[in-house]
Amino acid sequence: MFASARSFQNYLAIIVTALISSLFLFPAYAQQDDDVKPIGHIELSNPADLTKQQAEQIYLSVLPEIKAIFAMSDIGAATKYTSWKRYNNAPYISATHGARYVDNYANEIAKDYGKLKRGETYPKGSILAKDSFSVTSDQSIFPGALFLMEKMGKGFNKPSGDWKYTMVLPDGSVFGTTNGENSDIVEFCIGCHAAKATLDHIFYVPKGYSKDP
Known part of the structure; x- marks a missing residue:
């Protein structure tokens, strides 16, 4: 867990600063996946190489703090996403999120998450949530941002497939949202x-990490 309340606040300050800085350090790629270098998030230079069991144990130990962070947000999904179904069996490193460990959640409306066929789309009101944390090679643990995707009505934003992207910083504040405040910041999403695009703009959990058979 985070060492103390003071060190936890220091971690927050470091991560918030890094996240803000990262959005201006990298241009956006036209195509990305979790097997390519990330653009849009500053890449962790020394991520720990954890086993699935180690990553899961760390995540469960810091989850109360993570939940408390996002409970401070005025975004409803940020306050309750951990009550939704979690689709991965352990945190995994996401290259497109700066080599941070992430987890995938989806609300009931998006219950077909990962099962969509080409050309199909998620219903309006579907929300996907991806929280994140960092573990460095010296075993320091840092909270990360929460990334939300909400399926909006037709015509909301054609390039995004009518998804609204929202990035919530690890102090509970919203840093950017599609068609809203600081919309340009989340354009790289x-x-x-x-x-x-043929799978309604959705990446799924990497092979070997899905809870579903």
Whole structure:
């Protein structure tokens, strides 16, 4: 767990600063996946190489703090996403999220998450949530941002496939949202997910990490 309340606040300050800086360090790629270098998030230089069991144990130990962070947000999904179905069996490193460990959740409306066929789309109101944390090679643990995708009505934003992307910083504040405040900041999300346009712009859990058979 985070060492103390003071060190936890220091971690928050470091991560918030890094996240803000990262959005101006990298241009967006037209196509991305979790097996290519990330663009849009500053890449962790020394991520720990954890086993699935180690990553899961760390995630469960810090989950109360993560939940408390996002409970401070005024975004409803950020306060309750951990009550939704979790689709991965352990945190995994996402290259497109700066080599951070992430987890995937989806609300009941998006219950077909990962099962969509080409050309199909998710219903309006579907919400996907991806929280994140960092573990460095010296075993320091840092909270990360929460990334939300919400399926909006037809015509909301054609390039995004009518998905609204929202990035919630690890102090509970919203840093950017599609067609809203700081919309330009989350445009790299649209460019990244465009690689999966035929699957309604959705990346699924990597092979070997899905809870579903």
